[in-house]
């Protein structure tokens with residue numbers, strides 16, 4: 001028997017990256033903590049970003065300065081940014097897009113991937129050049145995965161959510177029970193966006 005035995009199945013499974021339709025590529029505490037230069041190095045050209053509770057807190061309705069600064073940094077790094085929102089209040093979503101200087105797709109119907117693909121076509125970006133960033137597993141992450149993009153899940157900016165989102169949050173807690181979010185206390189620093 002070889003002296004260089006393989007690691008145990010348990011050890012391997014602990015190190016194995018999470019995969020599957022509900023698993024994000026990365027978990028980061030908030031949008032402003034996402035490393036823009038890492039996105040660019042990973043070949044990302046298009047950032048699809050959720051609006052409610054990712055860019056715009058549902059309890060205030062105004063994007064904080066850190067989000068604006070992050071969007072400016074993303075554009076300065078040569079990335080295109082498009083809001084992809086399920087919010088049916090078209091005027092509010094359009095106002096946010098104008099305010100933040102982003103392209104927009106509303107009525108996105110995430111987790112359907114079709115709106116994401118439409119945004120990719122409009123920006124001339126392939127799925128492997130695209131990242132979807134949002135605060136919900138069952139809309140943002142699932143839609144990004146179905147579209148073939150990379151995905152980053154962030155924590156919601158506020159505890160304010162639609163009633164059915166509160167129900168989904170309970171399921172999210174199950175999916176996320178072993179997940180560490182970069183930027184939160186005790187989380188290990190991860191690298192790479194593959």
Ligand SMILES: [Mg+2]
Nearest residue numbers: 050052053135
């Ligand atoms: Mg959201």
